[in-house]
Structure formats: C-alpha cells, structure tokens
Amino acid sequence: MSLDRKLLLGLSLLLVALLGLGIFAGAYDLDAASLWNALLGRGERLEQFLVWEVRIPRLLLAAIVGGGLAITGAATQGLFRNPLAEPTLIGVTSGAMLFAVIMLVLSAVLLPAMPKWVQQAGVSIAAFVGALSTTAIVYRLAAGRSRLNVATMLLAGIAVAALAGAITGLLIYQSSDSQLRDITFWTLGSLGGANWTQVVVALPVVVIGGYFLCRDALALNAFLLGEKEAEKLGFRVDRIKRRVIIWTALLVGVCISLTGLIGFVGLIIPHLLRLWLGTDYRRLLLFSGLLGASFLLAADTLARTVVAPAELPIGILTALVGAPFFLWLLLRERSKNFLSL
Amino acid sequence: MKNLIFFSFLFCLLTLTSCASEGTQTSEATVSETNPVRIISLSGTLTEILYALDYGDQIVGVDVTSSYPAEARSKPQMGHISQLNVEGLLAAQPDIIFVDAEQADNQALNTVKEAGVNVVAVPMRSTLDNAVYATEAIAEVLEVPETAKSKIENQVKEGSAALAELVAGRQERPRVLFIYARGAGRIMVAGKNTDAAAIIEIAGGQNAITSFEDFKPLTPEALVEAAPEVILMFTSGLESLDGKAGLASIPGIAETPAYKQDRIIAMDGHYLISFGPRQAEAAQELAKRLFPNVSK
Numbered sequence: 314m315s316l317d318r319k320l321l322l323g324l325s326l327l328l329v330a331l332l333g334l335g336i337f338a339g340a341y342d343l344d345a346a347s348l349w350n351a352l353l354g355r356g357e358r359l360e361q362f363l364v365w366e367v368r369i370p371r372l373l374l375a376a377i378v379g380g381g382l383a384i385t386g387a388a389t390q391g392l393f394r395n396p397l398a399e400p401t402l403i404g405v406t407s408g409a410m411l412f413a414v415i416m417l418v419l420s421a422v423l424l425p426a427m428p429k430w431v432q433q434a435g436v437s438i439a440a441f442v443g444a445l446s447t448t449a450i451v452y453r454l455a456a457g458r459s460r461l462n463v464a465t466m467l468l469a470g471i472a473v474a475a476l477a478g479a480i481t482g483l484l485i486y487q488s489s490d491s492q493l494r495d496i497t498f499w500t501l502g503s504l505g506g507a508n509w510t511q512v513v514v515a516l517p518v519v520v521i522g523g524y525f526l527c528r529d530a531l532a533l534n535a536f537l538l539g540e541k542e543a544e545k546l547g548f549r550v551d552r553i554k555r556r557v558i559i560w561t562a563l564l565v566g567v568c569i570s571l572t573g574l575i576g577f578v579g580l581i582i583p584h585l586l587r588l589w590l591g592t593d594y595r596r597l598l599l600f601s602g603l604l605g606a607s608f609l610l611a612a613d614t615l616a617r618t619v620v621a622p623a624e625l626p627i628g629i630l631t632a633l634v635g636a637p638f639f640l641w642l643l644l645r646e647r648s649k650n651f652l653s654l
Numbered sequence: 655m656k657n658l659i660f661f662s663f664l665f666c667l668l669t670l671t672s673c674a675s676e677g678t679q680t681s682e683a684t685v686s687e688t689n690p691v692r693i694i695s696l697s698g699t700l701t702e703i704l705y706a707l708d709y710g711d712q713i714v715g716v717d718v719t720s721s722y723p724a725e726a727r728s729k730p731q732m733g734h735i736s737q738l739n740v741e742g743l744l745a746a747q748p749d750i751i752f753v754d755a756e757q758a759d760n761q762a763l764n765t766v767k768e769a770g771v772n773v774v775a776v777p778m779r780s781t782l783d784n785a786v787y788a789t790e791a792i793a794e795v796l797e798v799p800e801t802a803k804s805k806i807e808n809q810v811k812e813g814s815a816a817l818a819e820l821v822a823g824r825q826e827r828p829r830v831l832f833i834y835a836r837g838a839g840r841i842m843v844a845g846k847n848t849d850a851a852a853i854i855e856i857a858g859g860q861n862a863i864t865s866f867e868d869f870k871p872l873t874p875e876a877l878v879e880a881a882p883e884v885i886l887m888f889t890s891g892l893e894s895l896d897g898k899a900g901l902a903s904i905p906g907i908a909e910t911p912a913y914k915q916d917r918i919i920a921m922d923g924h925y926l927i928s929f930g931p932r933q934a935e936a937a938q939e940l941a942k943r944l945f946p947n948v949s950k
Contacts, residue, residue, distance in 0.1 A: 624738070
C-alpha cells in the first residue's frame with residue numbers, strides 16, 4: 314500500500330475513532346446500552362434528544378469546521394507562498410468579525426421585535442456577508458485592472474484587517490455590557506450552539522469547496538516555483554488564484570459565521586503535515602482537511618468534558634493544545650529547515 | 655505506542671462512563687413524581703432568593719455569579735451564562751431553570767427548552783424591591799409558601815424603611831464614582847443607567863459621571879473632571895489593584911478629593927449590586943459609609 318493510501322486510511326480511521334469517542338463522552342453520562350438505544354431511537358426521550366439533537370450535530374459541525382479551516386489554511390499558504398499565511402490575510406476573518414460585531418451591536422436597533430434566533434441567524438449572515446465582501450475589496454485593491462499581485466494582496470489584506478479592527482474596536486467601545494459579553498464570547502468561538510441547520514448549511518459548502526481546492530493542488534505545487542514558471546507550465550495563474558480566493562472566502566466565511574473565531578487550526582494543521590510529508594499540495598490539502606477535522610473534534614470533545622457541566626471556549630483549547638505540540642515538533646525538526654517552502 | 659495510548663484512554667473513558675452511569679441510576683430512582691422539583695439557577699440574585707425561600711436543597715446547578723450563600727458555591731457549576739454546556743445542563747436533570755430575563759434568549763437555553771425543561775425568565779429591575787417581584791415570578795412556577803414570601807417582603811420593607819430614615823433630610827448628595835477594576839490594566843467606571851449608579855442614588859449619593867451611559871474605560875482627565883468625593887469599589891476590585899496604594903498609582907486618582915480625604919469604600923460585589931433580598935441592608939451600609947458623621 315502506498316504512503317498516500319496508508320495516510321488516507323489512517324486519518325479517516327482517526328476521524329471515525331474520534332467521532333465514536335465523542336459520541337461516548339459528555340457531561341451527561343450514557344452507558345453503552347442506553348447510547349445504543351438512543352441511537353436507534355428507543356429508550357428515554359431525553360437521551361434520544363441528547364444524542365440526536367445535541368451530541369451528533371455538534372460532533373459533525375466540529376469536524377466540518379475543523380476540516381474547512383485547515384484546508385483553507387493550506388490553500389492560502391500555497392497561494393501566498395508564505396508559511397505564515399492564513400485566511401486572515403485576505404481579509405476574510407476581520408471582515409466577518411466586523412460585520413458580526415455590527416450586527417451584535419445593532420441588532421437591538423434593527424431587529425428589536427424579532428425573536429433571538431432571528432437575531433442570531435442575522436449575526437451569522439452578517440459575518441458571512443462581511444467575510445465575502447471584505448475579501449472582494451482586498452482582491453479588487455490588489456488586482457486593479459492588471460493582474461493580481463499576491464504581495465500587494467497580502468499588504469492590502471493587512472491594511473484592511475487593521476481598518477476593520479479599528480472600526481470593530483470603536484463599536485466595542487460603544488457597546489453595552491451585555492453586547493460586550495456577546496462579542497467577547499463570539500471572538501473566542503464556540504460549537505455550543507450546533508444544530509442540524511448549521512450542519513446542513515456547512516457540510517455542502519466545505520465538501521464542495523474542499524473538492525475544488527484539491528483540484529487546484531497541482532497548480533499550487535507549480536506556484537512554488539514562482540508564478541511565471543507556473544504560467545510557463547501551462548497553468549492559468551490568474552484564474553486559479555481567483556478561484557482559490559473565492560473558495561477560501563466561502564469556506565472560512567461559512568465556518569466562522571457559524572462558530573465565531575476559532576484560531577490556530579488553519580495555521581498549525583498544514584504545517585504539521587508539511588513536517589511529515591513535505592510540501593506537496595496533492596497530499597497536503599486533502600490530508601489537512603481530514604486532520605483538521607480530527608483536531609477540532611478532539612479539542613471540542615475536551616472543551617465540553619474537562620470542566621463539565623460547564624464548558625471551555627474552544628478557541629482557548631485549540632491554542633492550548635496546539636501551540637505546545639507545534640513548538641515541540643518545531644524544535645525536533647529544527648535542523649531540517651522545513652519552513653523553506 | 656500511539657495505539658496503546660489511545661486504547662488505554664478509551665478504556666479509562668469506558669470505565670468512567672460505566673461507573674458514572676451507576677451513579678445516575680441511583681439518582682434517577684430518587685427522582686419521581688412525588689419528589690421535589692430539581693432547580694438550576696443561572697443568576698446570583700435568583701440563587702440568593704431561592705435559598706431565602708428555602709429551595710436550597712432542590713438546586714442542582716448554579717452559574718458563576720451565584721456566590722451567596724456560601725453553600726451555593728458547592729453546587730455543580732454550570733459556568734457563565736454565555737458559555738453554557740447543553741449536555742451539562744441536561745445531565746443535572748432539572749425540571750426548572752431560572753434565568754435573568756435579559757439573558758434568557760440564548761442558543762443553549764433554547765435547545766434545553768426543546769428537551770422539555772421549563773426555562774423561566776425572571777425580569778429584573780434595579781430597585782430595592784426587586785427581590786419581591788422576582789419572588790412573585792418564582793411563585794408562578796413553584797408553590798412558594800406564603801410565610802416564605804412575606805419573610806422576603808418584610809425584609810425588604812423594613813430595610814427600605816430603615817434606609818429612608820437614614821437618608822431623610824440629607825441635603826448634600828456626595829458625588830460617588832464607582833470603579834470596576836480587574837487589575838491595573840482593566841479599569842472601568844460606571845456611567846448613567848448602571849446598577850452601580852442606581853445603588854449610589856438609592857443610598858443618597860449621586861453618580862459622579864453624568865456624561866455617558868454604561869461602563870467605560872477610565873481616563874485620568876475624566877477622573878479629574880468628575881471630581882468624586884467618594885470612590886466606591888468592589889472588595890475584589892480593590893484587591894486586584896493591591897489595595898489603596900495600588901489605586902493611588904493610577905494616574906488621576908491621587909488628585910481626586912475622594913483620595914485626598916481617604917474616602918474609599920470597598921464592598922462585596924454581589925452584596926452591593928445583586929438587588930436580592932439583602933439589597934436594602936447593603937444600601938443602608940453604603941449610606942452609613944457615605945454619611946459617616948450621621949451614623950455614629
């Protein structure tokens with residue numbers, strides 16, 4: 314069996330195992346028999362509800378969002394030929410944040426009579442619109458009438474992110490106590506509100522987007538040589554860049570609009586695999602998606618069990634678990650100079 | 655090696671869940687039609703009222719703000735209202751969840767409602783008799799004995815009367831600045847329409863800040879302009895600044911009349927602004943410390 318097949322099988326098994334583990338673990342104690350009954354739709358009503366409406370959607374959403382964030386992380390690193398690149402750099406995160414905060418602050422004015430779930434959907438939709446429109450602005454700034462220059466895009470992304478951050482800060486200053494709390498918890502990210510609607514919205518976007526990103530893996534490999542060289546090899550560089558940016562904005566936009574900001578997954582997972590596999594985007598993209606799904610699933614399982622019956626913000630856990638592990642890897646592999654892409 | 659770790663983890667988990675489920679079965683056996691309702695309180699004020707109404711034994715979970723009475727702190731901790739764990743709430747098998755109406759619309763609570771738990775949103779106001787209204791809201795879902803109800807009513811009535819006597823005839827209203835601090839880097843002051851401003855006015859003072867609403871970060875210039883005669887803080891807030899010496903090192907504080915005359919009042923946070931049954935007593939204590947020459 315080739316390395317790729319082994320890895321594909323291994324990572325898939327890991328994901329399935331973590332899903333299995335996740336369905337077992339939780340603040341509510343379910344033994345194997347009642348879990349099985351609940352899965353089959355028998356037994357106590359509360360336990361069925363718990364398994365089907367609370368645990369399973371949350372596990373699935375964690376896997377989907379983790380996969381989406383990791384695969385777009387890998388794709389942006391390839392696009393910018395920069396190991397520190399993140400979707401943040403194309404403005405998608407700051408845009409989502411800005412629009413979400415606008416909605417959180419203004420929802421009392423805009424949708425006062427609406428029930429809270431409409432307001433919450435409003436925040437998700439606003440975050441998504443913000444993600445896409447900010448990316449579009451950054452793209453326009455960098456592309457102008459001529460071709461897209463990724464270095465310009467990177468700088469434009471940083472500038473737009475700073476601007477959006479400043480406006481966000483201004484809104485936070487104006488916000489009331491309870492709005493401030495909502496904003497703080499939004500920026501820490503949470504999968505606590507997971508439901509089937511969110512799963513149904515996120516799954517197709519991440520799977521389809523992931524598929525199209527993987528199709529451009531060869532092009533991203535060619536980008537490593539430089540854009541001119543990639544063009545000489547027959548890749549339509551501008552079109553591919555635009556495609557990668559659009560899918561990235563869509564995927565990240567959907568993910569963070571549903572869960573709030575979850576950092577670190579997009580940065581760390583692709584690098585982890587790079588240490589093992591070297592930089593070959595044909596592997597890196599797909600496997601980043603799978604490993605990212607497992608990583609966030611594991612982190613979220615911890616988040617909802619370690620301090621049960623309360624729970625930890627997921628953003629804290631991804632960094633807390635991820636950062637030391639990543640540093641350890643970094644020190645171990647220091648000699649190999651892997652950061653040179 | 656990795657497999658070994660994984661399986662040992664799985665094994666531990668399975669043992670844990672099977673042990674724990676034995677525990678659940680026994681507790682399930684005790685919950686039946688005849689047994690008392692199981693209550694979760696997600697508000698410090700409501701927790702205090704529920705204890706005062708003698709429902710303490712039936713509380714099976716509290717939130718982070720439930721600090722009084724001390725027994726409440728040993729109840730299962732459900733965390734912060736904005737970061738609730740649906741499973742954790744359901745695992746406590748509550749019949750009723752009490753929550754501050756302002757924070758009642760949240761996704762986790764909506765899911766819990768779908769699971770069939772009665773989530774009761776209690777409206778709160780920043781007045782001395784808040785506990786009386788909250789008790790009425792609680793009495794709509796629990797069979798609160800009249801004696802318990804009137805105990806709270808009397809406590810509030812007597813406290814309010816005593817306070818009125820204390821404040822009556824006071825012409826001067828000292829300018830009080832409420833400072834919320836969590837270490838020197840996070841210092842906010844209370845503007846208009848805050849709980850802190852409400853209790854300051856109830857106790858016969860006036861809020862030193864009149865130019866903005868809600869809590870805002872403190873600036874030295876605003877501090878000097880507000881010229882507070884008294885500084886009011888939570889005990890925990892003053893401690894986070896290492897006491898009065900630390901407070902003085904914040905730019906502008908040492909220039910205020912309050913600091914120069916050493917009129918810095920620190921009170922327990924929950925006692926001071928929870929608007930629970932003891933609120934009138936807390937207001938009396940604040941009034942006595944605002945007008946020290948009267949109380950002696």
